[in-house]
Amino acid sequence: MAQGALILNGKALAKLLRRKIKEHIAKAVSDGNRPPGLGVILVGDNPASKSYVATKEKMARAVGMASEQISLPDSATQREVRDKIEELNAKSEIDGILLQLPLPQHLSADELLCCISPQKDSDGLHPLNQGRLMVGADGVRPCTPMGVMKLVDLAYSGAPLDEIKDIDEIKAADLAGKRSIVIGRSALVGKPVALMLLERNATVTIAHSKTADLPDRVSEADIVVSAVGRPFMIKGEWIKEGATVIDVGINRIESGALVGDVDFEAAKERAGAITPVPGGVGPMTVAMLLFNTFSNYRRNCLKNGGDGG
The missing domain is CATH 3.40.50.720 (NAD(P)-binding Rossmann-like Domain)
Known part of the structure; x- marks a missing residue:
């Protein structure tokens, strides 16, 4: 019999990861760069989704990221949500975009996830990034x-x-x-x-x-x-x-x-x-969202001289 399993404490491990991300962001900002930016789109009033978004934004701010939330009503159309995604795609100060799921039933999550720029995909759900995982290429996971x-x-x-x-x-x-x-x-x-x-x-x-x-x-x-x-x-x-x-x-x-x-x-x-x-x-899922956003920032901004989008 196993002599007492090691309990894998995801909360403590996530704290270590957030600490490392915070250190990297502080260094980048002290070097004169803007902070990473996370854009979050929330459609409707689902209490669980609102709670998840609040947690993610709180964690983002705690590591030094800027956070922008766009809230839309349950009645929002596919076009209206797509337009908001395109607004975030166009903003150079946004490095990661999160479309909070699930969406109201009349909206197509698959279509909307495809509208997120693969370079700003924080969830790793864009088909291009999923395909890159399939073939073993670098990409957002x-x-x-x-x-x-x-x-x-x-x-x-x-x-x-x-x-x-x-x-x-x-x-x-x-x-x-x-x-x-x-x-x-x-x-x-x-x-x-x-x-x-x-x-x-x-x-x-x-x-x-x-x-x-x-x-x-x-x-x-x-x-x-x-x-x-x-x-x-x-x-x-x-x-x-x-x-x-x-x-x-x-x-x-x-x-x-x-x-x-x-x-x-x-x-x-x-x-x-x-x-x-x-x-x-x-807890590791939220920490990895921050990791992906920072990785996008490092690739999109820091490698472009600190001014990029």
Whole structure:
């Protein structure tokens, strides 16, 4: 039996990443450059979306970014949202654009995401950036999958997080020979996580609702990533001794508690490392949004002499 799993504290890891981003921004501004700019478009009054946007803007300002929010009513048309995206595309002081999802049902998210400049895509959801991931080219990567990979790196680093003072101490893990299973095949998480694991030389299985013998598949995996949105779907006894378990799922159960796809209490008795829910992948997703925005800024502004857009 695993001697107590390492709990992968995404909140603490995200704090390290934000600290590094803040240091880089402070240096750029002290050198006479403008700060990075994040533009956020919120359509409608969805309380969860408003809360998420407020958190993202607060985090952006905390690391030294400028933040601009455009709020539109539920009744906004496709054209009206597209026009606002184009306004942000045209602003040289904006380096990252976030279209908060989900959108009202009458709007096409796919079409609107395509309107965001690939150079200002902070979520990594533009088809061009998704295609660049597919072929292994440089590009903006999706936030949640990047957060997943950084948590995997932490698991394989062998160092307790409270002993790590700089996120650069956590190196990219070589996963050659490691069997990985990704449960979920969405374009937002499942598929890009699988591709990123492949980039690290892992042997990857993608599972989904039609997969036969899921318990057997999971029990073979050194790395388990679950992103299906079903509470406690992954049973603790399925987990291989010493495996790394990354739970992307976040589900609210009848009691009002937030839980993951994995039976955490049972799984942590077998896993070598595991993320909690909440406090695991979620904080890393927001931190990676800031990372992408800063990366766009570094590429679009700093390499253009500090005045660019």
